[in-house]
């Protein structure tokens with residue numbers, strides 16, 4: 001955890017605190033926590049080993065650094081106020097959240113470990129119910145080159161469908177790379193069929209699409225602060241169950257790639273979108 005509560009009840013950032021500012025308390029269970037400052041890891045708060053609360057445990061250094069970097073990049077933006085990390089919102093606790101132009105509440109969910117589509121749907125629904133616009137993002141990594149097919153994870157395909165055919169990969173600071181998935185032809189076979197018009201057997205090419213591999217269409221970099229509020233209604237797309245959502249997203253992205261958000265593309269004659 002990057003933030004804790006001090007004795008007067010104020011929220012304190014680990015990287016701004018010193019031991020002398022303590023004691024500090026866990027925002028989840030109110031137990032005292034320890035400020036960890038080393039030369040290698042980002043300063044953070046941690047429970048004492050005997051604590052029963054699991055809040056903040058098992059969090060990776062990568063996750064803490066991502067939150068810290070986004071927070072530090074957003075704090076200097078003139079349209080951003082009420083900026084916070086790990087804000088307590090009952091059922092959800094966004095990694096970073098803020099008020100945009102003094103009127104829109106925005107939450108950032110930085111996804112690093114695997115998560116189930118059901119959990120993404122649950123939290124997305126919570127944010128929509130609270131009138132908060134949510135950006136789900138995940139760190140960019142080297143496999144996202146666009147040069148080779150990309151082995152997508154199940155929750156990436158879910159986010160892709162949720163955001164109308166885009167996954168936002170976090171590049172650092174407030175920079176994001178929007179990526180669109182296109183179906184990948186794993187194999188093609190010749191298939192015989194009966195042509196009713198010509199009344200004869202003919203051959204046609206049948207494509208077999210990979211359920212997980214995708215060709216990547218890398219978009220232009222955008223800043224988190226370039227995104228806009230976009231609403232979507234709950235919908236079933238193939239096997240996917242997408243919730244009512246208030247998305248922090250590229251505006252006009254809905255309907256941009258309407259046919260490509262389907263998880264298992266059917267036969268198509270030619271590529272392109």
Ligand SMILES: [Zn+2]
Nearest residue numbers: 026028029053
């Ligand atoms: Zn705790």
